[in-house]
Amino acid sequence: MLRLGRHEFADDALLIMAIVNRTPDSFYDRGATYAFDKALDRVAEVVAAGAEIVDIGGVKAAPGDEVDAEEEIRRTVGFVERVRAEHPDVVISVDTWRHEVGQAVCAVGADLLNDAWGGPDPKLAEVAAEFGVGLVCTHAGGVEPRTRPHRLRYDDVVADVLRRTVGEAERAVSLGVNRNGVLIDPGHDFGKNTWHSLEVTRRLGELVATGWPVLVSLSNKDFVGEALDLPVEQRLLGTLSATAVCAWQGATVFRAHNVAETRQVLDMVGAIRGSTPPRRVVRGLA
Amino acid sequence: MIVGVASCPQPPLLLPGLTGAPVPEVERLRGACTAAVRDLLGGRPAEVVIVGGDAEGWYDGGEPLSIVLGRQLLAAAGCTVPVRARVVAAGSPTPDCLAAGRALAAGLARPAALLVMADGTARRGLKAPGYLDERAAPFDAAVERALLAGEPAGLAALDACLAAELLVAGRAAWQVLAGAAEGRTFTARPYYAGDPFGVFYPVVGWRREQPTAHCAQ
Numbered sequence: 193m194l195r196l197g198r199h200e201f202a203d204d205a206l207l208i209m210a211i212v213n214r215t216p217d218s219f220y221d222r223g224a225t226y227a228f229d230k231a232l233d234r235v236a237e238v239v240a241a242g243a244e245i246v247d248i249g250g251v252k253a254a255p256g257d258e259v260d261a262e263e264e265i266r267r268t269v270g271f272v273e274r275v276r277a278e279h280p281d282v283v284i285s286v287d288t289w290r291h292e293v294g295q296a297v298c299a300v301g302a303d304l305l306n307d308a309w310g311g312p313d314p315k316l317a318e319v320a321a322e323f324g325v326g327l328v329c330t331h332a333g334g335v336e337p338r339t340r341p342h343r344l345r346y347d348d349v350v351a352d353v354l355r356r357t358v359g360e361a362e363r364a365v366s367l368g369v370n371r372n373g374v375l376i377d378p379g380h381d382f383g384k385n386t387w388h389s390l391e392v393t394r395r396l397g398e399l400v401a402t403g404w405p406v407l408v409s410l411s412n413k414d415f416v417g418e419a420l421d422l423p424v425e426q427r428l429l430g431t432l433s434a435t436a437v438c439a440w441q442g443a444t445v446f447r448a449h450n451v452a453e454t455r456q457v458l459d460m461v462g463a464i465r466g467s468t469p470p471r472r473v474v475r476g477l478a
Numbered sequence: 479m480i481v482g483v484a485s486c487p488q489p490p491l492l493l494p495g496l497t498g499a500p501v502p503e504v505e506r507l508r509g510a511c512t513a514a515v516r517d518l519l520g521g522r523p524a525e526v527v528i529v530g531g532d533a534e535g536w537y538d539g540g541e542p543l544s545i546v547l548g549r550q551l552l553a554a555a556g557c558t559v560p561v562r563a564r565v566v567a568a569g570s571p572t573p574d575c576l577a578a579g580r581a582l583a584a585g586l587a588r589p590a591a592l593l594v595m596a597d598g599t600a601r602r603g604l605k606a607p608g609y610l611d612e613r614a615a616p617f618d619a620a621v622e623r624a625l626l627a628g629e630p631a632g633l634a635a636l637d638a639c640l641a642a643e644l645l646v647a648g649r650a651a652w653q654v655l656a657g658a659a660e661g662r663t664f665t666a667r668p669y670y671a672g673d674p675f676g677v678f679y680p681v682v683g684w685r686r687e688q689p690t691a692h693c694a695q
Binding site: 463469470471472473474476477478 | 501675
């Protein structure tokens with residue numbers, strides 16, 4: 193049972209975490225929702241399209257212009273407060289590695305901290321405990337935030353993912369974070385080349401087998417682009433294929449740009465495995 | 479004595495959960511059936527006899543689909559009186575059906591309601607289960623006329639061979655009703671008539687016409 197915000201989700205739920213960037217320079221949307229109102233419109237859109245969670249980010253993942261904690265807070269806190277007021281039911285996640293930012297957004301209603309850089313700031317988990325919010329424990333191979341993987345190698349990438357994410361998850365619980373609010377994320381492309389990301393996708397079941405709910409962040413990423421040799425704007429089908437493969441292996445949360453399409457894929461996987469009722473079955477039964 | 483009749487269709491679609499999420503056309507049909515059955519029980523029968531065809535294998539418990547659906551409709555309508563089932567082979571010749579109906583009526587010791595599970599042709603359009611057959615619409619119209627007239631003779635007159643060709647699953651049950659209600663007239667009430675999936679679904683209730691006071695015994 194996953195408990196986030198006002199919601200309890202069944203173990204076989206398939207949930208969408210929609211990406212909402214308050215950044216001028218993120219790779220996929222390139223600033224489209226940097227403006228406050230545009231980002232607010234995006235939230236309304238993704239909620240209507242079936243996202244249970246919104247993941248608000250104030251710093252692009254790749255290297256680029258420096259964004260300090262003060263600027264990150266400026267981009268996220270007022271926005272979180274507004275989303276909380278306008279969408280009391282949606283689960284609000286904030287994509288940050290900094291505990292100062294975590295504290296500020298939790299104070300205005302965030303439900304989940306998405307520590308996408310693998311725990312570089314050990315105090316972030318303490319903030320999650322202090323505010324009673326959830327925490328995503330991600331594998332990034334121990335790299336610094338906002339760095340590109342360079343000649344990283346693992347003896348066994350999945351073993352490293354398991355060791356670090358489960359370690360972070362258990363540490364968080366020992367600090368007082370609600371066990372039902374902790375997720376693990378293999379961190380596709382974070383501290384990983386494409387071979388690594390493909391392998392964690394192929395072996396995702398090993399993460400699921402830990403019992404921690406698994407979040408995957410696949411959307412339009414470079415491992416999809418390199419697998420298919422396609423630029424960012426042509427990676428939707430590859431993303432959705434990876435989504436289906438992860439859903440089939442038992443992932444719970446899917447961080448996504450393309451919410452309506454992802455919802456369709458997850459509903460279809462749910463229907464095939466028997467956890468989501470088909471929408472309209474009449475053929476042969478009249 | 480038969481105090482009332484309800485005729486409801488019997489598609490597997492009405493089984494719980496079989497459409498996946500609720501389907502509006504099916505829920506509308508279910509609502510009409512439930513209303514008809516509720517009114518049937520409003521006639522205060524001492525028992526209900528479900529009359530239905532013998533198509534099996536749709537549900538655990540060994541009873542044919544028609545009877546399972548009939549029991550579910552009765553339960554949904556809050557039925558508290560005893561319920562019996564009278565299963566008829568869907569291919570029974572008309573005389574056998576009429577005889578079975580007469581025997582059923584003769585054996586009723588108490589005021590009884592009949593819940594007849596029956597539907598019409600399955601060849602009403604290009605997308606119908608049995609594709610389009612031009613004879614389907616007139617056949618169903620004849621069924622509907624007889625039901626709406628409260629007139630058992632119209633059901634007795636249905637052509638069993640044509641019914642089989644048109645994939646009618648309710649002919650035998652309707653003709654059991656015709657035998658059971660023979661010589662009597664009823665006041666009919668329509669609840670639904672439609673073919674959202676190419677099969678004709680009539681939902682009709684019959685209530686025994688009350689004798690006027692001076693000829694009451």
